[in-house]
Every structure is written in C-alpha cells, then in structure tokens.
Amino acid sequence: MSKRRRATSHGADAPTPTGQAGPARESTIPGGPAASRRPPAGPRRPTAGRGSRPQRSAGGFRRLVLPGFLATAALAAAAILYVAATSTPAVAVKEQRPVLGQATATVVIREYGDFQCPSCGAFFRSIEPQIRAAYIDPGKVRLEWHDFAWIGAESRDAANAARCAGDQGRFWDYHDLLYRNQGGENVGAFSKDRLKSFGASLGLDAATFDSCVDGGYHQGAVQADFADVSAQGFNGTPTFVIGNRRIVGAQPFAVFQAAIDAALAGG
Numbered sequence: 001m002s003k004r005r006r007a008t009s010h011g012a013d014a015p016t017p018t019g020q021a022g023p024a025r026e027s028t029i030p031g032g033p034a035a036s037r038r039p040p041a042g043p044r045r046p047t048a049g050r051g052s053r054p055q056r057s058a059g060g061f062r063r064l065v066l067p068g069f070l071a072t073a074a075l076a077a078a079a080i081l082y083v084a085a086t087s088t089p090a091v092a093v094k095e096q097r098p099v100l101g102q103a104t105a106t107v108v109i110r111e112y113g114d115f116q117c118p119s120c121g122a123f124f125r126s127i128e129p130q131i132r133a134a135y136i137d138p139g140k141v142r143l144e145w146h147d148f149a150w151i152g153a154e155s156r157d158a159a160n161a162a163r164c165a166g167d168q169g170r171f172w173d174y175h176d177l178l179y180r181n182q183g184g185e186n187v188g189a190f191s192k193d194r195l196k197s198f199g200a201s202l203g204l205d206a207a208t209f210d211s212c213v214d215g216g217y218h219q220g221a222v223q224a225d226f227a228d229v230s231a232q233g234f235n236g237t238p239t240f241v242i243g244n245r246r247i248v249g250a251q252p253f254a255v256f257q258a259a260i261d262a263a264l265a266g267g
Contacts, residue, residue: 101142164212
C-alpha cells in the first residue's frame with residue numbers, strides 16, 4: 001500500500017465532453033441527492049426527479065439525470081469521454097482535499113465517488129491497486145478525492161465520517177475501510193453507529209471523531225462537492241478526470257493506463 005498524504009486543493013476544472021463510448025446502468029433518485037429510492041445493486045448512475053422509478057441498463061456505472069438541459073448531457077454520458085481543453089471553474093471547497101500520492105506528481109487523477117456505490121467499490125478493489133502500484137507509489141501520479149454523495153443519507157454521512165477521519169490524518173485508511181464494508185444502500189451499513197465503530201477500529205480519538213460524525217461537521221464540504229459535480233454536469237459514479245479525458249465507471253485497468261500515459265506524455 002502506498003504512502004498516504006493529504007494535500008490541499010480547491011476543486012477541479014470542469015471539462016466539456018466531446019465524445020462518448022460505452023453503455024450505462026441507470027437508476028433513479030427522486031428529489032435530488034437528499035432523498036433516494038433504493039436502486040438495484042450494481043454500478044451507479046442516479047436520476048433526479050419526482051415520481052421516477054429505478055431503471056436498469058447494461059454497463060459499469062450509475063447515472064445521475066438532472067432536470068432540463070442536464071438531462072440531455074446525462075443521456076449522452078459514456079464510459080470514456082474525451083473533453084475539450086477549455087473548462088468552466090468548479091465550485092471551491094474551502095477545506096483540505098484528500099490526496100493520495102506525492103505532491104510532486106505531475107499528473108492528477110480526480111475521482112468523484114460515493115461510498116455506497118457498488119461500482120466505486122469494484123474500482124477500489126480491482127483497479128485502484130493496479131494504479132497505485134504502477135503510478136502512485138512511484139510518484140508519477142496522485143489521486144484526488146471528490147465526494148459525489150448522491151445515493152442517500154448514508155452516503156453523505158459516510159463522506160462526512162471519512163473527512164472526520166481525515167482530520168486525524170486517516171482519510172485514506174477510513175476510505176478503504178468503507179469500501180471493504182459496503183453492505184447495501186441506506187439499510188444501515190453506514191449508520192452513524194457503524195461509522196463510529198469504524199473509527200474506533202482505526203484507533204481514532206473517539207470523543208473527537210464521534211462528535212464530528214454526530215454533528216456532521218463536514219457536511220457543508222460534502223454538499224459543496226455535490227454542487228461542483230452538478231456544475232460540471234457529471235452524472236455517473238465513479239467518474240474520473242485524467243488530463244483531458246473523462247472516464248466513467250470501473251473500466252478495465254488498460255483504459256486508465258492509456259489515459260494516464262497520455263497525460264504523462266502531455267497529451
């Protein structure tokens with residue numbers, strides 16, 4: 001496992017998609033990120049809108065369909081989207097951005113994920129270790145975390161708890177623990193009591209951590225990240241931005257390898 005470091009960032013640029021490929025798996029999320037129906041298990045793409053029902057389609061991620069013009073962008077989203085060099089400023093998140101890897105790494109992978117998302121968990125278990133070994137551990141690349149907590153209250157609580165662990169320098173250990181303990185969506189797997197027990201298992205200062213979890217100390221930053229996602233028009237979890245490429249879903253390592261190598265080469 002790589003040496004874990006925290007670094008400070010203030011959001012990411014929002015690229016404009018110019019191409020697409022691959023199918024998607026869909027579900028619905030009535031009323032936006034604050035309240036979601038329990039969707040079918042598997043890769044996640046949320047859909048906002050009252051009265052909507054969970055839907056399935058082939059593919060490796062979950063989709064967020066937002067009202068109006070964003071709905072069109074959501075339907076056009078794909079596994080890999082080449083994005084334009086120009087971008088729109090993202091919403092600033094005024095607290096430390098969790099970063100894995102060396103600050104001197106020349107390429108940044110921006111990951112937008114939900115701790116309840118099955119496809120995010122699949123990426124963590126099967127693809128991320130390969131990226132760590134090939135690029136993060138040697139100091140070529142760093143991984144930057146952005147919360148895309150749309151699935152429900154337990155997603156937001158888990159995101160807040162991970163940041164609480166980050167206050168004690170343990171964000172990435174807690175991040176890993178959450179993905180290893182996924183157990184359904186909004187069914188108690190990430191209840192506040194369980195989240196606090198995860199902190200205890202890492203030896204975190206209980207009084208400080210529990211107070212942070214119960215008080216939702218970082219919920220403002222979690223919601224700011226979601227506003228950033230909305231501003232950029234992202235609609236699937238997990239989403240990654242590497243250089244001028246966007247990758248959606250737990251795609252094979254070769255897909256990430258090609259994007260990273262192109263970014264390292266300046267492409």
